[in-house]
């Protein structure tokens with residue numbers, strides 16, 4: 001796909017080779033028959049779903065997972081052949097599309113199956129039973145519920161138990177007590193099924209990277225580390241291979257001025273210069289996802305740190321420059337410049353959140369540009 005034309009210099013540059021490497025490295029450590037489900041929900045964690053999906057499949061992924069039916073429709077338009085799984089809940093109104101377009105759906109309610117069976121479908125609907133083993137989000141959580149759900153699906157014509165799965169709440173933590181409990185419950189529930197479905201899958205990134213290979217089952221759901229980020233600080237310390245972050249955020253200085261000691265910058269005049277200094281203006285603001293809490297965060301100019309000063313505006317913000325620079329000077333907000341790096345984890349620390357959230361909050365106004 002051609003990169004889109006954009007005039008504003010603010011852009012997220014996505015390194016597709018990094019994604020390729022992160023998938024190939026995982027593939028090399030999986031048991032030979034295990035499939036990789038590339039998790040590309042939420043616009044591929046903000047990286048751009050179509051290009052990430054294509055790259056992940058070139059590197060060895062065979063199935064795409066999304067969170068919502070609309071994301072599945074979007075994927076299907078670009079990838080007519082590949083397996084697509086919706087991880088979240090789906091309304092009954094989506095059933096005819098899912099059957100006609102071979103979309104795999106998560107299922108966890110007998111009533112849903114009974115409603116779905118009344119829909120006008122001519123091809124088999126592939127269902128993945130979700131078992132809630134402790135995440136407390138969606139899924140059947142008792143043996144009876146599982147039995148009844150399974151029976152309802154097998155009783156319906158044009159419905160197939162294609163998969164069974166669960167999701168772990170603490171796979172990225174050092175303490176494995178809760179995790180082990182979830183594993184045991186899943187294995188016990190699996191025994192109740194009269195026939196093993198085609199795809200049993202439980203592993204998220206953390207599980208596939210640091211847990212026993214037997215938990216790979218038929219497929220692993222690879223999310224955060226496909227993008228080059230560790231699922232948690234703990235997993236970061238025991239990674240089986242080095243990750244390559246794919247996301248960087250770039251812009252340029254659009255204005256530079258010298259201000260005198262005592263002059264202020266931005267709404268509320270919250271920043272006042274203590275001495276004469278150079279201030280640069282960046283064309284990025286909270287409407288791009290650079291929320292006001294990032295005031296004080298460093299950016300990189302000429303390989304040097306420069307802090308954001310004053311309040312971040314909707315479309316612009318100001319930085320304190322180490323010295324005078326020209327308009328057009330490259331500024332890196334996330335990424336590496338001259339060997340110096342500001343990481344997504346640095347932003348997550350500043351924002352008191354997890355790395356997952358950071359690329360997701362960079363809005364659609366910031367074009368995603370792809371490098372190979």
Ligand SMILES: *Cc1c(COP(=O)(O)O)cnc(C)c1O
Nearest residue numbers: 039087167204205221222223224
């Ligand atoms: C988002 C999601 C994943 C991917 O999680 P990572 O920690 O990014 O690997 C896997 N499974 C389910 C059900 C999810 O919702």
